[in-house]
Amino acid sequence: MQPSPAVPTAAAVVTLRPVSEAQVTGGFWAGRMAANRAAIPLGRERLEAAGNLGNLRIAAGEASGDAQGASFRDSDVYKWLEAVAWDGSLPDQLAELTRTITAAQREDGYLNSAMQVRGEEPYTHLWNSHELYCAGHLFQAAVAATRATGDTALLKAATRFADHLADTFGPSGRSELEGHPVIESALVELYRETGNRRYLDLAKYFVDARGHGKATKPGFDPSHYGDPAHYSDRVPVRDADSLEGHAVRAVYFATGATDVAIETDDAELLDAVRRQYDNMRRRKQHVTGAVGSRWDGEAFGDDYELPPDRAYAETCAAIGVLQWAWRLLLATGDPSYADQIELLLYNAILPAVSLEDADYFYVNTLHRWTGARGDVQRAPAYGRRPWFNCACCPPNVMRTLASLPSYLATGTAGGLQIQQYAASTLRAGSFAVEVETDYPWDGRVTVTVRDAPAGEVELALRIPEWAADATVDDKPVVAGDYARVRRVFQPGDEVVLQLPLPPRLLTSNDRVDSTRGCVAVARGPLVYALEQPDQEPGVVLEDLRLDPTAEITPARTDLLGGVTVLHARGASADLTLIPYYSWANRGLHPMRVWIPTS
DSSP states (O other): OOOOSOOTTTTOOOOOOOOOEEESSSHHHHHHHHHHHHHHHHHHHHHHHHTTTHHHHHHHTSSOOOSSSTHHHHHHHHHHHHHHHHHOOHHHHHHHHHHHEEEESSTTTTHHHHHHHOOTTTTSSSSHHHHHHHHHHHHHHHHHHHHHEEEEEEEEHHHHHHHHHHHBBBSBBBBOOOOOOOOHHHHHHHHHHHHHHHHHHHHHHHHHHHHHHHHHSSSSSSSSSGOGGGGGGGSSSOOOOOOSBBBHHHHHHHHHHHHHHHHHOHHHHHHHHHHHHHHHHHHHHHHOOOOOOBTGGGGGOOOOOOOOSOOOOOOHHHHHHHHHHHHHHHHOOOOHHHHHHHHHHIIGGGGGGSSTOOBOBBOOOOOETTTTOOOOOOOOOGBSSSSSOOOHHHHHHHHHHGGGGGEEEEEEEEEEOOOOOEEEEEEEEEEEEEEEEEETOEEEEEEEEOOOSSOEEEEEEOOTTTTOOOOOOEEEEOTTTEEEEEEOOTTEEEEEEEEOOOOOOOOOOOTTGTTTTEEEETTTTEEEEEGGGSOOTTTOHHHHHHOTTHHHOOOOGGGGOOOOOEEEOOSSSSSEEEEGTTTTTTSSOOSSSSSSSS
């Protein structure tokens, strides 16, 4: 089985399953994965400098001193370890830190280095302590290490902690809930890896117990910390129609609820999370796929509250939506979730990391104003940064890009479904193919069969919703669905997909007050943006207007690693647009995605 972050059990009720092999072999994503591989050692250096690793060493008795930072610091180490496991480039460091983590763990299985070093009593302020949040990321790192390397040392530490949680929480134990979800999906994945039903049962308890104020800060607090919605704790998940509150918490919780639904055959719960995803996609998602509209509480806003210049659009939230969409794709086989994954990868996750030097955005604005001045550390007006005091996003990007091949395709007993287009090799059972493409710059995708069963098998190619006039072997196919080719294949057979990539104008729902009268520009899977260096000298970006009736022409360049730029006509000056993911790689300049029309 291809190492993958989410692998439903054989008994799980799903339509699609992860493929047995997937490898990126070249092209666009090979370049981004290579840059990520170069960034991973820098992540270790930054964890050292910030004191995260020092906390674990002190708790393990390998060093002395005071704990540094908040009690969520261990989670950054675990996300980085997950990246190391999927990438496979630093096995000695994985083994070294596994020994430290094991030594830091208490006899009863509990582990939180900052709280242990400070002598704090566990679980006394779960609304904000992130103890189970850290546990969840440990479990995910342990599963990754086991699947990618076969070494179970970290898994043993994870199961000791999970056993402790199962002994401590649940219907007959403590009733308080962790303020920041992720433990739910992590427990399910630990169940999938070990077969221990206690972990799935505890995850189900955490999912069903939420929505009754058990995760909310006790007492009165007039800030968002006193609001149950901040913790996805105001409405039970089965009754909720939309996501609210802290965006990362909300999408991580929805991901865990989806995992529970898949493994327990809970149709009511699956219907609920699908309803919530659909509402989010239609009313609370930025054109880039990002989510989060309010800086206060890092939160979702109301329906259609999507200001581009004040967008919070946290990187971790986009990654959480990606994880959620992947599970819904497996559960339902609905290609719209694969469309979402494509949108997120190119336009909500990739923009968070620089093309070189491993710098990161925490917040992903859709409009950096002329003359913008940053205030807090994470303000995008400063540009990307090497690290943050709250550094959840950089290692989250690292682990996501390191595990990217697992999102390329799915399989069934009867065939292979290609979900994302990248130069790659893919295998589902006895059916193996090689994919050659220069996507996203060129829409031609050639799939060559390398191994095939004796009988009929189906090759399904996702046709993006935006891909009108797409063809497979020169025959028209329907956008927003799969093009299915079922026959007896022979090694060497080719299937050619052609995705037209004309530039297109996007408009928001008229209820989005902040973008009324504006358009965004896209080509293929990429959302584009205006950035100051590409415009005529002396113009102010906010003064530019786009003529929506004029032709927009693409041109492949050597700019920013070889992107295709778009040339458009403006009211007073010609405009040049670059892929949004590539902005802020030439210094700090004004940028905007939504452009007023003339």
